[in-house]
Amino acid sequence: MSRVSGVLAIMLAGALLLSLLLGSVDLPLSRVLAALAGQGPAGDRLVVWQIRLPRALAAAMVGAALGMSGAALQGLLRNPLAEPGILGVSATAALFATFVLYFGLATAGPLVLPLAAVGGALLATMVVAAAAIVTRSVVTLILIGVGLSSFSAAVMALLMNLAPNPFSLADMVNWMLGTVDNRSLADLAFAAPFMALGAAILMVSRRGLAALALGDEAAEGLGLDLGRQRLCVILGAGLATGAAVALAGAIGFVGIVAPHLVRPFLRYDPARLLVPSALLGAVMLVIADIGVRVLPTDAELKLGVVASLFGAPVFVWIAARRRLA
Secondary structure (H helix, E strand, C coil): CHHHHHHHHHHHHHHHHHHHHCCCCCCCHHHHHHHHCCCCCHHHHHHHHHHHHHHHHHHHHHHHHHHHHHHHHHHHHCCCCCCHHHHCHHHHHHHHHHHHHHCCHHHHCCCHHHHHHHHHHHHHHHHHHHHHHHCCCHHHHHHHHHHHHHHHHHHHHHHHHCCCCHHHHHHHHHHHHCCCCCCCHHHHHHHHHHHHHHHHHHHHCHHHHHHHCCCHHHHHHCCCCHHHHHHHHHHHHHHHHHHHHHHHCCCCCHHHHHHHHHHHHHCCCHHHCHHHHHHHHHHHHHHHHHHHHHCCCCCCCCHHHHHHHHHHHHHHHHHHHCCCC
16 A cells, blocks of 8 residues: 555655646746745735635545545445435535525625535535434445435525526536636635544554455354444445545545555455555546646636546546446
8 A cells, every 4th residue: 555655655745746837827846835834926816825825735536535535435335326415415504505506695705605514514524424323224225325415406506597697607617617717825724624634543453454355244153343334434424425525526436436446456455455545546536627727728717527527537447337327
């Protein structure tokens, strides 16, 4: 794992540096390094510290949260097609954010929108966590997640249909498409504790994922508390995913693709998959955001759209390999 993680960490550092260099106006390495050191022209420092660095870090944080959450849920459900959205956490977080935008509550303060998204994620997490305590069926957890996602999507569609003006509709659509544009270091500081807490819970419960790979009965024979294991994974994934949605809106497929790509290099061990999946998810979203900024389009594409354009074909490929109908 250390070798794979080391390579991915180097790739992430390179992607972050590239993100600082490239944009609507490219900056040479010397000017970027000078700006990071607080030197050079004021315009360079503004671009690097206020625009490009927060945006690159936001993409990396969101990708890492989604990648690690996807790996944990795939280990819990023993299904490579599982991802954070399967439990309804992403959709519920997006619903609460859309609700705030619809009623214009976001103007009350800069933290209202992210707090609403995290609140929605925590609510969905509490529902699924409660189900995880009282049921032993993984299928039941999936069905509850599908139900939450379907209900949230229906309510979001209703809110967009009843949008009071084109500006509210545009805000809701932008949130649904996912973006890290115009993020500040303060936004990152708000989301970071939730992501860190979720990641810590997942890391603590990683050994249980290795036992679950042997099956529920074998895991219980090894002394694993299945209810506690499910609760920890769901809670950790819910916190990390909710913070990711609060920071960037709805972004899909990263949680599926990142664990699948690194799994062959780790002997398919779920316990060793969390950190490499987080690193690869971060690399994927940082590179995707670079593409969003440098593509010669009249209007900037949304990060969630680009992630889906590349992630959806990979998802179909994974499903086809499993011979799913």
